[in-house]
Amino acid sequence: MNFIDRLHKLFAPLVNPQEEQLKLALEALQANPSEVAPHLVEPDGCIPYGRNVLLRTDDVEVVLIHLPAGAKSLPHNHGDSFGCEIVVEGELTNLLYQTGDDGRLHDAGKEVYPSNSLVYVPKDQIHAIENATKKRVVTLNVYTPPLAACQQYAPEEPAQKEADRVKNARFNELFDQWASSYDETVYDSQGEYQEVFAGYDRILAAVVGQIPLGSRTVLEIGPGTGNLSRLLTRGGYHVIGVEPSPLMREQLKRKGIEIDLRDGHFLSLPLLKHEKVDAVVSTFAFHHLPLEEKREAIRLLQSHLSDRSGRIIIADTCFIDEASKQKMIERAKRNHQHNVLHDLLTEYYELHEDLRTVFQKNGMDVSFSQLNNYAWLIVATYPEAKQ
Numbered sequence: 001m002n003f004i005d006r007l008h009k010l011f012a013p014l015v016n017p018q019e020e021q022l023k024l025a026l027e028a029l030q031a032n033p034s035e036v037a038p039h040l041v042e043p044d045g046c047i048p049y050g051r052n053v054l055l056r057t058d059d060v061e062v063v064l065i066h067l068p069a070g071a072k073s074l075p076h077n078h079g080d081s082f083g084c085e086i087v088v089e090g091e092l093t094n095l096l097y098q099t100g101d102d103g104r105l106h107d108a109g110k111e112v113y114p115s116n117s118l119v120y121v122p123k124d125q126i127h128a129i130e131n132a133t134k135k136r137v138v139t140l141n142v143y144t145p146p147l148a149a150c151q152q153y154a155p156e157e158p159a160q161k162e163a164d165r166v167k168n169a170r171f172n173e174l175f176d177q178w179a180s181s182y183d184e185t186v187y188d189s190q191g192e193y194q195e196v197f198a199g200y201d202r203i204l205a206a207v208v209g210q211i212p213l214g215s216r217t218v219l220e221i222g223p224g225t226g227n228l229s230r231l232l233t234r235g236g237y238h239v240i241g242v243e244p245s246p247l248m249r250e251q252l253k254r255k256g257i258e259i260d261l262r263d264g265h266f267l268s269l270p271l272l273k274h275e276k277v278d279a280v281v282s283t284f285a286f287h288h289l290p291l292e293e294k295r296e297a298i299r300l301l302q303s304h305l306s307d308r309s310g311r312i313i314i315a316d317t318c319f320i321d322e323a324s325k326q327k328m329i330e331r332a333k334r335n336h337q338h339n340v341l342h343d344l345l346t347e348y349y350e351l352h353e354d355l356r357t358v359f360q361k362n363g364m365d366v367s368f369s370q371l372n373n374y375a376w377l378i379v380a381t382y383p384e385a386k387q
């Protein structure tokens, strides 16, 4: 039986496996360098090692890692997963880290594993993998549950981390509370928010429809319970989702939507400097930033667009001018829509003119199309991009 068939036979049946079962399966596989070699992939420019997912079930993810000579990953964790790995070829260096009370990463030791070593990767481990030799290193890794919401620690991030955490707190309470009933709200045809979310599915589709042809990777900010994420994955896009609310992230994962989901927010993007995407999308989230922070957010998002044909596509509440905003405020008062009124008075629902200025100052043109009485489709493009 060939390597892939053996791998499927051993790992596909595993249900909620424990450490011992993962180790036994890895040992039983008897992966040898020559039969594994055809499945190695080269680093893709985003991460310094090649990563090939050989199997992913509801319970396990088996990944073949190829670390070329001298390669070293950034420190990262594995979200809620734990796992085991076997060194198929070469000598692996595992650099361990801990977060201190100051929120910074501290070195916590180094382990060196020769080939055939079997290594347990506990759930809370923060580590970096390194090939300190001149020959390639190949490891076969299995994680359970399949990887989601892994966190990378960019070199400059630790100093920023504490401040970011404080900022994060600003958004999370409300959305943590709303997470379990959020989908009811957006599909409610009677409640107070019915008009705000009217045509919700059509709005999400309109956003997807603006993604430039040929795009592969899309960055979604504030995916919430993942309704747009699901549409994007169905469209075949690879989606990186950045969501600050832990309970929103949990809802999204519970629905089985497969995106690369990360903790972060508009002003603290958990992406490596050189990680690029073809488009950025966001629905009903941009209004959480005050106008001055919106400009900074656009600048950060632009730094991850792969080229100048990339777009930023947003659906959110905004108003043509002050008069139309006031009209909606008066209407909410008349109709005793206390929650909507509160939002109109406290959220950062901008006027078109102000949003246009924010994008123009960042060198982008912007178009507005109305989606319902509140929501507009906002599409930002570089002037030279072909339509």
Ligand SMILES: C[S@@+](CC[C@H](N)C(=O)[O-])C[C@H]1O[C@@H](n2cnc3c(N)ncnc32)[C@H](O)[C@@H]1O
Binding pocket: 171, 172, 175, 186, 221, 222, 223, 224, 225, 226, 227, 228, 242, 243, 244, 245, 248, 264, 265, 266, 267, 282, 283, 284, 285, 288, 289
């Ligand atoms: C109204 S929900 C929209 C969810 C989803 N995009 C949708 O269209 O249904 C707003 C989402 O944005 C997230 N959020 C709030 N402030 C944010 C910020 N500054 N950066 C990124 N996401 C934010 C919330 O946690 C929440 O999941």
